[in-house]
Amino acid sequence: MSDMMQAVTSRTYGGPEVMKFEQIARPVPNAEQVLIKIAATSVNPYDWHFLRGKPFFIRLAASGLMKPKNAVLGADVSGTVEAVGANVTLFKVGDEVFGDVGAGTFAQYTVADPSKLALKPVKVSHIDAGVVGIAGLTALQALRDWAEVKAGQKVLINGASGGVGTYAVQIAKAYGAEVTGVCSTQNVALVRGLGADHVIDYKKEDFTDNGQTYDVIIDLAANRSIADTKRAMAPMSRWVLVGFNLKNMLMGGLFGRWLFSDSGKAFVLKVAEVVPDDLTILAEMLASGQIRSVIDRTYPLKDTPIAIEYIETMRAKGKVAIEVS
Ligand SMILES: NC(=O)c1ccc[n+]([C@@H]2O[C@H](COP(=O)([O-])OP(=O)(O)OC[C@H]3O[C@@H](n4cnc5c(N)ncnc54)[C@H](OP(=O)(O)O)[C@@H]3O)[C@@H](O)[C@H]2O)c1
Numbered sequence: 433m434s435d436m437m438q439a440v441t442s443r444t445y446g447g448p449e450v451m452k453f454e455q456i457a458r459p460v461p462n463a464e465q466v467l468i469k470i471a472a473t474s475v476n477p478y479d480w481h482f483l484r485g486k487p488f489f490i491r492l493a494a495s496g497l498m499k500p501k502n503a504v505l506g507a508d509v510s511g512t513v514e515a516v517g518a519n520v521t522l523f524k525v526g527d528e529v530f531g532d533v534g535a536g537t538f539a540q541y542t543v544a545d546p547s548k549l550a551l552k553p554v555k556v557s558h559i560d561a562g563v564v565g566i567a568g569l570t571a572l573q574a575l576r577d578w579a580e581v582k583a584g585q586k587v588l589i590n591g592a593s594g595g596v597g598t599y600a601v602q603i604a605k606a607y608g609a610e611v612t613g614v615c616s617t618q619n620v621a622l623v624r625g626l627g628a629d630h631v632i633d634y635k636k637e638d639f640t641d642n643g644q645t646y647d648v649i650i651d652l653a654a655n656r657s658i659a660d661t662k663r664a665m666a667p668m669s670r671w672v673l674v675g676f677n678l679k680n681m682l683m684g685g686l687f688g689r690w691l692f693s694d695s696g697k698a699f700v701l702k703v704a705e706v707v708p709d710d711l712t713i714l715a716e717m718l719a720s721g722q723i724r725s726v727i728d729r730t731y732p733l734k735d736t737p738i739a740i741e742y743i744e745t746m747r748a749k750g751k752v753a754i755e756v757s
């Protein structure tokens with residue numbers, strides 16, 4: 433095996449134009465890591481935040497102050513274990529795995545901590561598994577853990593046609609919720625096809641001003657004010673803010689307890705974590721057909737910058753995949 437590989441690198445902060453398709457050294461796993469030959473990955477808003485180093489605080493928290501800490505971005509992955517470190521017992525060479533490894537997947541190979549991976553069911557394609565990581569984990573944890581959704585509850589998904597939203601609609605239905613998806617006119621049929629009981633076309637109707645209220649709002653679009661969103665919240669309901677809105681994050685985070693205390697309403701702000709058991713739950717749901725990955729577009733590895741440019745438009749219908757091999 434050559435010790436070089438093809439990868440899409442970003443060595444300075446900037447837009448997709450700073451990314452280069454080039455040959456770099458293949459990573460070598462340490463004793464605790466596995467080496468994965470990548471079959472598929474996907475692009476997430478996470479990637480362009482890390483590409484641009486915006487908002488600035490992510491440079492301090494994770495991505496590197498002056499230049500990107502990781503020259504190869506990309507977090508989602510599906511592929512085959514090519515080598516294992518001396519202390520790895522969870523996986524063996526030849527296992528097909530998928531997950532969210534944080535960085536390094538816009539490449540032919542990546543090294544990963546086994547705790548960020550799960551076995552890919554044979555029935556699930558590399559593309560379908562390679563796009564589920566961040567988006568699927570976020571949808572699952574937002575509904576099950578942050579919102580504590582129960583059967584029969586009225587759940588509204590604002591941003592139902594995007595990467596997280598398409599999984600969230602299906603998982604909420606699987607939990608027995610009465611689901612309302614909010615999207616633009618062109619995506620109404622898609623969201624209905626995913627099983628949403630009601631679809632609100634935000635170009636024609638304002639979900640915060642139509643007299644309806646919900647037990648749970650999973651907010652991916654994050655485009656409404658606190659006052660507007662509260663109008664759509666039923667007593668004892670939860671607004672789970674998943675999408676990025678600095679003002680609402682600060683106000684809700686600092687003053688949420690007071691702002692939402694009327695009628696037992698609650699504001700929830702969290703970041704998804706990679707939990708192997710949750711990856712396995714998603715794999716089982718994909719394998720059984722309970723959920724499916726909605727693939728909007730698939731690009732070859734060299735076109736990763738174009739895929740990022742597309743995801744930055746915030747118009748993706750489901751997931752944008754990168755097919756590596
Ligand atoms: N907290 C966490 O752990 C976490 C994890 C993952 C993602 N996120 C954040 O969650 C957000 C969503 O992520 P994603 O991967 O789903 O993004 P995405 O795939 O880029 O979302 C694109 C979708 O957003 C919809 N959209 C845009 N404007 C809208 C509006 N005004 N109302 C309703 N829908 C609208 C678009 O639908 P139309 O074309 O129909 O408008 C499109 O389908 C992002 O801000 C991301 O950074 C947070």
